[in-house]
Amino acid sequence: MQNDFDIDQLKNAWQKQETGPKYQDSEILEILNKKSRNYVKFIFWVSVAEFALFLILNISAWLRHENGDAYFTQLSQLGIQINESVKATFHNIYFVFKMISLFIILFYVWVFFRKYKKIDVESNLKSFILQIISFKKSVNRFILVNILFLLCFLLLITLFPVIYIQQQHIQISDNKYAAFIIGIIISCIVCVLLILLYYKLIYGILMKKLSRNLQQLKNIENEQ
Secondary structure, rough: OOOOOOHHHHHHHHHHOOOOOOOOOHHHEEEEHHHHHHHHHHHHHHHHHHHHHHHHHHHHHOOOOOOOOOOOHHHHOOOOOOOOHHHHHHHHHHHHHHHHHHHHHHHHHHHHHHHHHOOOOOOOOHHHHHHHHEEEEHHHHHHHHHHHHHHHHHHHHHHHHHHHHHHHOOOOOHHHHHHHHHHHHHHHHHHHHHHHHHHHHHHHHHHHHHHHHHHHHHHHHHOO
């Protein structure tokens, strides 16, 4: 029986098969531009949601008349006399910090929105890349400012009792004072780790995708 198999015919048939659609560089560039702009938009709306959440929490705390009893209990355990002057001073400082925190978020909401509106997918590739880089820097500054602000607040609640300990001439045992300092340090570390985790989960995912798109855009620019 004659064998009809012919390898040359098989090669020719394989080469004649239609391949899937091929995208031009301009089409790939358009897709990357739109995806990048969408990621920027998502980051903007996340910042809006963050501002709204903090505003709601502050209003809720004000309506419930939260007065920091837990913190004052810790101060009293150090021997500090909690009078109306101490409470008023702490509440005023805490109120200022909360307002500054809201202002920081609101300011960066405005920055993100302004930079988002400036991003033009129809602009030349180099200009578009510079716009994305500028936006990424703003997000990184936003995260850094929030972490520094948190550290400043933790420093405040650390120094606050120290000032009154000196004013009221309170003698504290070394063990109790060491426990207080260690507790503050642990609290600082935990708070910083939590806020880093928060930004890693909320902003990190979008920033990672944006960075990937940015690298692809740079690769296309280098090839042109």
